[in-house]
Amino acid sequence: VTHKSDISATSGEEKSFPGRKIIGRELEPGGRLPGDRSLIAHLFRRAAFGATPAVLKYYAARSYGAAVEDLVRGKSIAGAPPSFDQTLDPVNDLVFNVGTRNPFSVPSLDQIQTTWVERMVTTTVPLVERMTLFLHNHWATAYRPGDSVDTPELQTQNNVFRDNALGNWSTLCHSMIEDVALSCWLNNNVNVKAHPNENLAREFMELFTLGPGNYTETDVREAARALTGYRFAYNLQGTDPVNEAMGPRYVMIFDPTQHDDGDISIFGSQAAPMMPHQFVDLALSQAAAPMFLARKLAQTFVTPDPSPDFVGRIAASLTANKWELAPALRTIFSSFEFRSEAARSAVVRSPTEYMIGILRALNRTSSDDYSVALYWMNHAGQELYNPPNVGGWPKNMGWLGAGGVLARYNAGVTFADRHVRSTTLPGQTRLRSTTPQGWGEIFGITNLAQATVDAMNGYLNDPTASTDQNVTDAAMITLVLASPDYMLA
Amino acid sequence: MMNRREFLKAATLASAAPLWVRFSATAAEAATEVPIPDRLLLVVYLGGGNDGLNTVVPYQDSAYTKARPTVGLRAADVNSLGGGLGLHKALARVYSLWTSPTHQLAIVQNVGYPNPNYSHFESTYIWETGSATGRYHTGWLGRYLDATDATSPGPVRAIAVGMDALPRTLIGQDGNGVALTSLSDFSFADRPSNGYTDTALRHRAFDALGAGAPDDGSLRSQVLQAEDGTVRAIAAISGATAKTKTNLTDAQTVAAMFAAKVGTEIGFIEVGGFDTHTDEKAFQAQGLQAVDKAIGEFFDAAKTYGIADRVTVMTFTDFGRRVGENANVGTDHGSSGPLLVMGPNVNGGIYGNRPDLSPSALQDGNLVPAINMASVYSSIISQAFHTDPVPILGDYPTIPLIR
Numbered sequence: 087v088t089h090k091s092d093i094s095a096t097s098g099e100e101k102s103f104p105g106r107k108i109i110g111r112e113l114e115p116g117g118r119l120p121g122d123r124s125l126i127a128h129l130f131r132r133a134a135f136g137a138t139p140a141v142l143k144y145y146a147a148r149s150y151g152a153a154v155e156d157l158v159r160g161k162s163i164a165g166a167p168p169s170f171d172q173t174l175d176p177v178n179d180l181v182f183n184v185g186t187r188n189p190f191s192v193p194s195l196d197q198i199q200t201t202w203v204e205r206m207v208t209t210t211v212p213l214v215e216r217m218t219l220f221l222h223n224h225w226a227t228a229y230r231p232g233d234s235v236d237t238p239e240l241q242t243q244n245n246v247f248r249d250n251a252l253g254n255w256s257t258l259c260h261s262m263i264e265d266v267a268l269s270c271w272l273n274n275n276v277n278v279k280a281h282p283n284e285n286l287a288r289e290f291m292e293l294f295t296l297g298p299g300n301y302t303e304t305d306v307r308e309a310a311r312a313l314t315g316y317r318f319a320y321n322l323q324g325t326d327p328v329n330e331a332m333g334p335r336y337v338m339i340f341d342p343t344q345h346d347d348g349d350i351s352i353f354g355s356q357a358a359p360m361m362p363h364q365f366v367d368l369a370l371s372q373a374a375a376p377m378f379l380a381r382k383l384a385q386t387f388v389t390p391d392p393s394p395d396f397v398g399r400i401a402a403s404l405t406a407n408k409w410e411l412a413p414a415l416r417t418i419f420s421s422f423e424f425r426s427e428a429a430r431s432a433v434v435r436s437p438t439e440y441m442i443g444i445l446r447a448l449n450r451t452s453s454d455d456y457s458v459a460l461y462w463m464n465h466a467g468q469e470l471y472n473p474p475n476v477g478g479w480p481k482n483m484g485w486l487g488a489g490g491v492l493a494r495y496n497a498g499v500t501f502a503d504r505h506v507r508s509t510t511l512p513g514q515t516r517l518r519s520t521t522p523q524g525w526g527e528i529f530g531i532t533n534l535a536q537a538t539v540d541a542m543n544g545y546l547n548d549p550t551a552s553t554d555q556n557v558t559d560a561a562m563i564t565l566v567l568a569s570p571d572y573m574l575a
Numbered sequence: 576m577m578n579r580r581e582f583l584k585a586a587t588l589a590s591a592a593p594l595w596v597r598f599s600a601t602a603a604e605a606a607t608e609v610p611i612p613d614r615l616l617l618v619v620y621l622g623g624g625n626d627g628l629n630t631v632v633p634y635q636d637s638a639y640t641k642a643r644p645t646v647g648l649r650a651a652d653v654n655s656l657g658g659g660l661g662l663h664k665a666l667a668r669v670y671s672l673w674t675s676p677t678h679q680l681a682i683v684q685n686v687g688y689p690n691p692n693y694s695h696f697e698s699t700y701i702w703e704t705g706s707a708t709g710r711y712h713t714g715w716l717g718r719y720l721d722a723t724d725a726t727s728p729g730p731v732r733a734i735a736v737g738m739d740a741l742p743r744t745l746i747g748q749d750g751n752g753v754a755l756t757s758l759s760d761f762s763f764a765d766r767p768s769n770g771y772t773d774t775a776l777r778h779r780a781f782d783a784l785g786a787g788a789p790d791d792g793s794l795r796s797q798v799l800q801a802e803d804g805t806v807r808a809i810a811a812i813s814g815a816t817a818k819t820k821t822n823l824t825d826a827q828t829v830a831a832m833f834a835a836k837v838g839t840e841i842g843f844i845e846v847g848g849f850d851t852h853t854d855e856k857a858f859q860a861q862g863l864q865a866v867d868k869a870i871g872e873f874f875d876a877a878k879t880y881g882i883a884d885r886v887t888v889m890t891f892t893d894f895g896r897r898v899g900e901n902a903n904v905g906t907d908h909g910s911s912g913p914l915l916v917m918g919p920n921v922n923g924g925i926y927g928n929r930p931d932l933s934p935s936a937l938q939d940g941n942l943v944p945a946i947n948m949a950s951v952y953s954s955i956i957s958q959a960f961h962t963d964p965v966p967i968l969g970d971y972p973t974i975p976l977i978r
Contacts, residue, residue, distance in 0.1 A: 273853055276902070276903045281903070282902075288908070298694060306693070431794060431795060465756065475622075475695065482794070485740065487735075487739055487753065488754065488801075488805040489739045489753075489761070490740065490754075491802055491805040492760075492762075492805055495764075496764040499764040535795070537788060538784055541781070541783035541784045541786065544779070545779075548776055550773075550776060552772065557772065561777050564765065568781055570784070570795045570798040570799055574795065574798065
């Protein structure tokens with residue numbers, strides 16, 4: 087069931103909205119929207135796994151525009167609690183490097199998952215991690231160690247996503263056709279001129295750059311020819327096995343003798359020999375390319391059903407800025423559409439966003455917390471590095487089958503218990519609130535629905551409610567996390 | 576029988592505590608056993624696009640051997656169906672249905688839809704909605720459930736096992752299906768047996784989150800509806816779990832739910848690994864063995880639960896595969912393929928003509944589909960579920976697949 091946003095239906099109002107003229111430009115600090123707390127909370131729910139009260143307070147004293155700028159420029163989020171700076175040792179230093187060459191020290195899937203969860207929880211540049219997650223879902227590649235899509239290759243791919251998260255889409259697309267994990271996942275490691283393999287060519291156009299309807303079956307066959315010639319090989323450059331930072335253990339090498347150097351015509355181009363990177367440039371030169379990415383960004387960050395006008399403005403930013411992502415994200419977060427009431431609570435948090443939001447809010451940064459979060463993410467339907475297929479994970483209501491809802495509820499129960507049972511150091515007090523609204527703020531929600539507040543008060547005011555604060559606090563956390571307010575971003 | 580929303584409204588009116596509806600309604604409803612439906616359908620989805628020509632194999636066709644010098648199967652790789660056709664040997668249990676005196680296997684040949692789409696997602700969407708024209712966006716069985724909601728009782732009418740999200744096939748307007756990974760995981764963590772002293776109070780408050788919410792189609796109301804469905808499913812499934820052993824496979828879980836008297840009449844499971852662009856012989860054999868095992872487990876479990884005479888199994892997949900093999904000992908995305916329908920009520924046999932594999936008969940190297948998937952679906956809806964398929968699928972000729 088497609089959720090019908092009313093953004094597209096309110097174009098009449100759009101014109102009269104006073105903030106409309108600032109679309110596409112930086113919102114000025116101290117300008118029209120100084121520190122709207124509910125708007126800042128909305129921004130952080132979408133772009134940053136949620137705001138803590140400290141973050142909200144910091145930007146409320148400055149401006150919404152300042153928060154957008156810090157996020158899209160990848161600047162450290164000011165006002166973050168101390169544990170959010172990365173002073174903690176990484177869970178596993180090894181896998182922060184671009185894959186190990188030592189076949190005996192290949193990390194487990196669990197290790198690279200834990201590493202990423204830690205990064206998402208402790209990052210001070212949350213939009214980088216949020217975009218890395220977006221890119222993982224977009225170029226969805228799954229753990230298949232038997233087909234050389236093993237943990238070093240997935241970690242390498244993840245690092246490429248992170249490096250380009252606020253970078254350049256064209257650069258990323260060019261990197262991806264030589265990415266070992268993606269190439270092996272989509273059989274481009276066995277795509278030779280005698281017998282082209284269509285798998286990468288098709289998905290590159292359908293799922294990665296253009297979308298269905300913007301290419302023909304002939305284009306698929308021709309693009310497969312253009313992508314011939316890559317081969318999977320050991321990385322022979324830099325042979326020091328101790329220095330793992332020197333490079334990945336495998337690379338895709340281009341073998342001209344296996345490349346189809348005959349004439350190729352795609353999208354009606356003049357028939358001529360075409361190299362793989364020329365195909366990437368040709369695909370990105372199609373009018374559909376900026377619209378395709380713009381629409382997916384809008385659906386992810388704003389609303390499932392963005393208006394063509396809005397998508398067009400984001401696409402125009404991508405085109406004008408030669409595929410730079412940061413200006414497009416600035417356009418999105420500055421837009422009337424994003425700031426409008428219609429965009430509030432308009433997307434369902436993915437299981438990863440759901441869990442990471444809990445850990446960031448409750449300051450849970452132990453490796454044990456990460457394991458528990460991973461357990462519930464898997465049960466809620468999202469195992470990192472193992473998307474169900476190359477199309478990525480479900481979205482919105484697709485997450486909320488009975489199994490998904492139950493896993494979220496039980497995750498809330500579990501982390502509520504971990505919170506109220508955790509020991510505090512002398513002089514520290516445990517994060518808590520005496521009101522439902524205060525509990526909402528702890529989880530980055532400034533305006534809990536009245537029904538949610540009433541339900542929580544119904545619990546607190548019940549004559550049978552426990553006098554043990556830990557019992558009632560755990561129930562309050564469980565209820566906030568089970569509410570539609572938190573299920574939605 | 577009223578649908579859930581009507582039920583909840585009625586429960587609200589009848590209850591002295593109108594604020595907290597969901598759990599009380601659930602408890603009342605879950606306590607009532609529903610008769611096991613007469614016909615029970617298990618859908619097995621072969622994820623990735625199973626190669627139909629290497630499943631129901633024209634192994635004596637020279638056009639086949641020519642198109643597939645290395646990927647092609649030979650007489651030793653199949654069990655004969657007669658007339659130069661053979662069934663992949665990995666489908667041994669399925670083959671036993673063919674040879675059984677009651678002839679319980681129907682094979683519909685060359686099933687697809689006009690203008691084949693070679694994208695996994697687009698094509699699977701078409702198969703799941705039963706519409707190649709974009710007429711429908713809900714699943715074909717989801718629409719069947721919607722159409723019969725008023726007359727069919729039970730809190731969990733359809734179940735998808737081994738997955739967290741409901742497959743599109745089962746998605747309708749009224750939220751009749753439940754997806755779950757396994758029965759044993761399906762309970763609230765904050766139950767008294769886990770040491771919680773405030774379970775009832777918590778769950779009443781959880782219920783109250785939806786109090787007074789308008790059923791306006793907003794995302795918020797959809798979330799509340801999903802939570803409502805979850806609560807009902809948990810109650811129903813905890814009832815079902817009490818009657819079964821643990822560690823059930825996906826297929827056995829479907830059988831257990833069919834027998835649980837909660838109104839379940841459709842099950843859905845997936846076996847993956849069929850996108851055989853490379854090394855097809857090994858990968859497809861592995862996948863078909865898993866399908867064969869699941870189907871066998873399902874029929875065995877159905878017998879144990881005493882529902883063997885009511886069950887039917889059908890398969891579908893993303894698409895068939897290209898007639899000619901590729902250079903990686905595999906095949907690329909294609910068009911139509913055979914569809915299997917099995918069970919004691921099935922009229923066994925081979926339906927439809929064998930596809931013509933001569934190069935001139937192909938379109939871009941692919942089969943030209945002969946039988947519309949909607950014809951097969953219409954046959955199931957009318958013959959197994961005794962429901963008019965026209966409002967659900969449009970007007971398609973049916974095939975006498977089921978008695």
